[in-house]
Amino acid sequence: MSGLVIGQQWWCAAGLIYLLIRVSRLGGVIAPISLLVVVFLSGSWFLWQNSQFDRLSWHEVQPRAVQLRVYPDDIQVSGNQLMVTGTTNERQHIRAFGRLKSATEARHINGIRQVTRWLVQGTNTLMSTARNKNQFDQHKQARLLKRHGQLEMTQWQVIPSKSRWWQLPIDRIHELRKTLLLRFAALPPTLSEYATNLLLGASDATFYEHNPGLQQLGLLHLFSISGMHIVYLVGLCRFLLARCGLTRETSYVLLACLLPAYALIAGGSATLVRAVLIGELGLLQPLISGGRHQLSGQDAWSWSLIGGLFLQPGVLLSLGGQLSYLLAFTLLVVSVETAWWQTWLMNLVGLPVILHAVYQIHLLSTPINLLIIPLFGWVIFPLVILATVTSAWLPGLTNMADMLLHGFSQLITWFGQLPGLITVGKLPLGLTVILLIVTLLLIDERKRRLHWFMLLTLCYGSAFLLLHFPLDGEVSFIDIGQGDSILLRDPFNRHVSLIDTGGRVGFARPAWTKGTEPPARVVTITVNYLHSRGITTLDDVNCSHQDADHIGDVGKLLQLMTVRRLTIPAGMRQSRGFQTKIAPYLKQTQVIELQAGRPVPNFPFTIYHPFTPGPGGNSDSVVLGAERNGCKFLFMGDLDQAGERAIMQQFPSLTVDVLKLGHHGSDTASSSEFIKQVHPQLSVISAGLANHYGHPKQSVLDTLQEQHIPSLNTADVGMISYEYYPWGNSHWHTMLPIRTPQAGSPKPSREPLP
Template identity: 35%
Template structure:
């Protein structure tokens, strides 16, 4: 029911139909009635919540003043920026971003120590949609969690302490205030110890978390740092042990833990994935106090229903899916060996991981098997002791840091073993089938048949992703820059032209995950691509080659092509040399071809250092259309091309320099006679790309065009020796 409203309707409706058939087959009228009534209640609740969110989403407003009720642990003050989450007086949740003037730091007033009301001036904006295929939709994620708008803050006008309110609000404020203080205090610990303490017990991840603990993600161990059932069971066991040593009765122990769990839920960051563990523990403790016998499956089901009342879209997120899928599977693996438990739980999680992350490390199974006991008996105690005593006794902090450092180095060593498999994103129907077959495997019925079916399904999914019948020419929406990919049918040849890159104008560079890893590399991995046969860089500008380091580190690049003379540019060579490894560097000039592809080089004619005028220009035929990629070549270079190649024609022209008036000379467009133009430019870019003169030239020559600003990612998909068709993420047609 939740999926029908918040996710994929047809898949969810199909699962609901299967579930209903199962209920009918039980031939128990009371169960059928209860199931229908419950479904109707939850269905109405989900629709109501969806409609409320639509109604409460504010229209965009510029230069307005708003009041934000914020908690101190929801305000993250950086060197030159502030990120926060708060509520408007009307109850809507919003995020806020503030950037200090260049060379300045945020004012001390941002460092609030208790619940406060911030009066700010700025713009109320809606979240931008994902504009590339398989790009993480941050706006949808925030809306699923009830955050409906964002505020671009220009100025902090006033800070006033929040009023006490009712008992519930005072308790909530106290928990948030304590969490904020704990985060501040733990930052004084040695950096590595601080990362572990904050991640394992406070649900807080610093900006450098993934840089320092990259192996945790690569080996599929991030769940150990996502506070959930594993942490709650460990902490409640420690509390019970201490309370019993203080001679508390079992009933008193249960009551104290039961009353403490809601506070810990807030102290640990109140993540949706943590809610299940808290609810299960509270329900189990309540049942014990009432002397009720409740089965684990009943606890699981009750916790799911209560969680969906609080977070209706919980199961649309990877954290919620893994939390409930693994908890469900744990019920059925009791009594099996540790090895078999680990294998089965990894098999349950694998379809979800592949659907959202696209990769899997073959060593993750061994890592989970070996490291879970280490976490229970070493890492948790060491981290807790270091967090509690580290500030008062620096020697203890240093000792704990050394132990955690050895552990982290061990993870890094394992993560660097070969074995990372780029599987790609399987179709959601196959994901459902894989999950269903794995759950059947837990029942121990017809195991041989189920294992064969699983193997066949995984193999079929892998082959469909890695050897697609259709090829594609893809123009990524990389912002202000260029990045394109050509994939021939059946994955025979992968060519990438430019990588995109960040361009800064003396403003603020926010530390976050590389856009390449979130956009073009992410898309390629989702399509099962782990190698690039030919990486062609048009010239040295950062908006074209800025992400080349990420591409070279992430992908197995066979050959790197650059325009004639750019190898003599020391600045460019310094950028790529550390990551070349086994990649062959090749310079090309007009008249040459890119081996293994259909691409021919038609510029440059003379060597250069990689300026706009030295841009590599490529042309080639795919899916019955002739494509041309022009980099940032100016009008003088365009005229040289048509002078050297007077018979040259093209069907699809990637306009030079993002549609600038310095490119796309009228005689160049007239000579090439393109049928479609492609403009790759960033939204609201400071250059005003595309220029109106260029658009007028296209109009005069009757050339329709796609623009990544309005169309998002653009794909031309085709079969071998057949014409293809155009697709855009944002559904506007070519202008």
């Protein structure tokens, strides 16, 4: 019901129908009626949650002045970036962003330790759905987190907030958490990161950047407060309370009261809520039953799932929630196995879910887990607790612990760099469910385990071939913001090319804000999409010219993927843009300078510009032509109108089906004469949403309308893809629906080429 109502995953209805049929065949009427009551109650609860979210969410962009009640631990400062999360008087949960003006202001706001009220003014932004295939979906996350809006603050005022009597307990817990966050931040760097993650559940993006091996080796669960951490902490507290002379019953009651408070202190993640609920059941059940009845593991797991869904209705729609409940259930089933076999089976169960969300797996993941988990439980976790608690009295121990943890981090990074990282690609949802079911059957039916293992191997092999040798090809205009990035992929991935990578235009920033830049879009968008298609190697990356919004992220791309060949306009090798953005990251990549009239062997494009070497400015942009499935494309870079006239003179008979307009639709390009000569049936504009340059210009749109040429803009519809098959079928696809099509533009978002 959660997947059906909250996640709108209609296939969940099949599981619900199957469950109803199974229960109806048990005989009697109590079980079917009970199940129907549960379906009705849970469906009503989830529908109410949906209606509340829709009612409270902001659906229009407009200036707003709101008052937020903000817990101190919901204030985050990163360089000159400020982010606060608070609640309005109407019970809306709002996240607000602002820019700080000085390091002094940043320290002052970051040092706030009490609950405050923020009087903020600004304009809200709408949380959009994913604008590219397999991109992070901001709107979906907002629904899961019950976040009703986000605001770009232009002004704010912070005033003290008085707590009412029923707010005092929660307020004091959040104030304690902020005090601990500030104290942990003053610890040596590595110990600070470990203590903040392991004890307070406060993950910093830079932590995973500093420790890439954690994600590559599948060790992120060690740094997400979960069942292992709760069992360890409860066991430690029971030991200490017993040494203080408290009876077992008294210590159980005390721990049952403290666990919910710790859930708030540690961030309240999905994995933590599940572990705390199971911990509460384990502590309270012997007290209630007087020790006469023992709650089974399956019942404890089931009650924790019911409680988790009541508190967080979308918990099973997040990767953390899925893995938490799935692996906890699997542990109950495989508890009779050896520790070695338990680890293998649990990794095998989580693999389909991980590949559906992350696309990669390391062959050393299971062996490293077998090695690291005991070390983590017996050495790392106790060391972090001991060094953190005694940091004020034993600085020598604190520094020694920091050195040991730094060595441990380096060891994990070294393991992560070993060969064995396999990019499988994004498993389709249906195949993910099938693989999960087959894996669970493999675990359950021990006598036929070999048969199920062979079937599972066949399924994974088929999935790998399907993802790495797809039948379809594509020409995709990636929505990279204000910039260009175009992917051309042949069927069966015979040849994969990328034209430009996009990149942010750099501006001078104060020294105290360094290190706060957001991740490059080529990582979160382009590389993420390539990995989801099982692609780790690009045959060629083509740099149109040296502007940052076209090649600013080439260096990052070269670090993350294998690039066999990189092309640039003739003469650009000596430019400052090439020397700073590309040259430092070149390894085995071949660099070729392009010039019209000079063919390049095995190059799947026709070169129409430049005609002479140049420094790599707009007027030197490489213009490439390509034909896919009988459809002719022309990619203009940022070429100006003078360059267009030169192409018309040199290639007077040039016509195309699809024209990628030059310079993002600027009026410095796309002259009426050029558009008329090449006579495209469709024009594509790559521009950023609400960009500061006013692209595309109205004069260019007027030219297109006068010549009855439809246009698609990434700013309006997200990623634009032309998908085709070897037997000739093709269609266009846009990530977002075409809401206000211009005259002559394709009507639906999937339409054959005009």
